[in-house]
Amino acid sequence: MKFNTKTIHAGQEPEETSGAVMPPIFQTSTYAQQAPNKHKGYDYARVGNPTRTALEKMIAGLEGADEAACFSSGVAAMDSLMKMLRPGDHVVTTNDLYGGSYRLFTKVFEPYGIDFTFVDMTDLGKVEEAITPNTKLMWIETPTNPLLRVVDIQALVDIAKPKNILTVVDNTFASPYLQRPLEFGADAVLHSATKYLAGHSDVIHGAVASSNEAIMENLRFQTKTSGAVPGPMDCYLTLRGIKTLSVRVQRSVDNAKQIAEFLEGHDEVESVLYPGLRSHPQHELAKKQMDDFGAMLSFTLKDDSIEAAVKFMQNTKVFTLAESLGGVESLISHPASMTHGSIPKDVREKAGLKDSLIRISVGIEDAEDLIADLDQSF
Numbered sequence: 001m002k003f004n005t006k007t008i009h010a011g012q013e014p015e016e017t018s019g020a021v022m023p024p025i026f027q028t029s030t031y032a033q034q035a036p037n038k039h040k041g042y043d044y045a046r047v048g049n050p051t052r053t054a055l056e057k058m059i060a061g062l063e064g065a066d067e068a069a070c071f072s073s074g075v076a077a078m079d080s081l082m083k084m085l086r087p088g089d090h091v092v093t094t095n096d097l098y099g100g101s102y103r104l105f106t107k108v109f110e111p112y113g114i115d116f117t118f119v120d121m122t123d124l125g126k127v128e129e130a131i132t133p134n135t136k137l138m139w140i141e142t143p144t145n146p147l148l149r150v151v152d153i154q155a156l157v158d159i160a161k162p163k164n165i166l167t168v169v170d171n172t173f174a175s176p177y178l179q180r181p182l183e184f185g186a187d188a189v190l191h192s193a194t195k196y197l198a199g200h201s202d203v204i205h206g207a208v209a210s211s212n213e214a215i216m217e218n219l220r221f222q223t224k225t226s227g228a229v230p231g232p233m234d235c236y237l238t239l240r241g242i243k244t245l246s247v248r249v250q251r252s253v254d255n256a257k258q259i260a261e262f263l264e265g266h267d268e269v270e271s272v273l274y275p276g277l278r279s280h281p282q283h284e285l286a287k288k289q290m291d292d293f294g295a296m297l298s299f300t301l302k303d304d305s306i307e308a309a310v311k312f313m314q315n316t317k318v319f320t321l322a323e324s325l326g327g328v329e330s331l332i333s334h335p336a337s338m339t340h341g342s343i344p345k346d347v348r349e350k351a352g353l354k355d356s357l358i359r360i361s362v363g364i365e366d367a368e369d370l371i372a373d374l375d376q377s378f
């Protein structure tokens with residue numbers, strides 16, 4: 001099956017008792033057993049739920065994985081995945097990381113004895129330098145948030161594999177429609193399904209897809225033991241969102257390209273960060289690694305101040321000032337004071353995150369309206 005067909009059919013079968021084409025929302029906490037431990041595959045809903053199973057099969061199909069596990073949020077999925085590490089283990093990750101991931105690593109896992117090194121992962125030499133004998137995991141995010149750097153998944157896998165270091169890619173920004181990290185040899189893919197997969201800004205959801213038995217065994221164990229599981233309604237909404245993933249993302253990408261060109265030509269814009277622009281430092285890598293360039297872009301103003309950025313964002317009428325991304329509506333945000341507020345200013349600046357940096361998540365409205373809205377906001 002090719003990708004667009006998979007978004008409709010992967011792992012999906014009409015429901016047995018009624019023939020329902022969409023899986024019902026199995027709103028139940030427990031399941032009748034024929035005899036102790038003799039049941040139809042489900043015993044308690046923390047461990048499993050048929051609506052969740054349908055979604056897990058779908059996400060595994062989209063990423064080309066044997067299995068997937070779903071969680072109550074993207075960070076819950078990360079939290080469960082990271083629990084396969086033990087005190088003393090070391091992780092190499094990017095210095096341009098989603099703010100919530102940075103907080104989880106430094107505020108939860110560091111105090112439990114796991115070490116992290118944050119490096120610019122576009123510099124492979126720096127990644128190699130950061131590896132220690134205790135390095136167990138490489139946490140990759142690409143394109144990065146909010147600087148839209150593109151990290152070479154294949155090159156990092158080639159560094160990690162011979163050293164038995166697991167590679168995990170946070171694929172939230174690209175979605176499997178544009179990028180499938182397992183094809184480059186990554187061990188697992190993580191999604192904040194809250195974003196493109198669900199796609200309608202109406203659900204918080206997370207998922208991991210992998211064919212690595214140790215990773216999946218830990219996730220099944222964490223599902224049962226730590227219990228950060230999604231409810232069936234949220235699984236249903238995410239599955240419903242996925243059915244239109246291809247058309248939504250393609251439309252958003254087409255809009256984003258036009259917006260990037262408009263911004264690049266504007267007097268008051270200092271720089272535009274978008275992998276689809278020829279001026280982007282990893283434009284060629286993005287072409288190779290992704291099927292298209294994504295619908296996230298950031299730009300900085302000639303007046304590089306928090307005040308100028310905030311003023312701009314308060315002028316938009318079609319773009320909504322809000323955190324998050326990947327929904328049908330266009331959103332605008334200010335990472336330095338919003339999503340990345342939990343990263344100290346000196347760390348932010350060292351990573352290249354300027355005060356005036358504005359991030360936009362391009363939705364599926366008409367490009368003309370989006371461009372006109374940005375134009376009148378300057």
Ligand SMILES: *Cc1c(COP(=O)(O)O)cnc(C)c1O
Binds near residue numbers: 076098191205
């Ligand atoms: C939003 C996001 C997360 C966290 O996901 P939640 O569903 O909000 O918990 C992780 N990684 C990236 C890149 C994100 O954008």
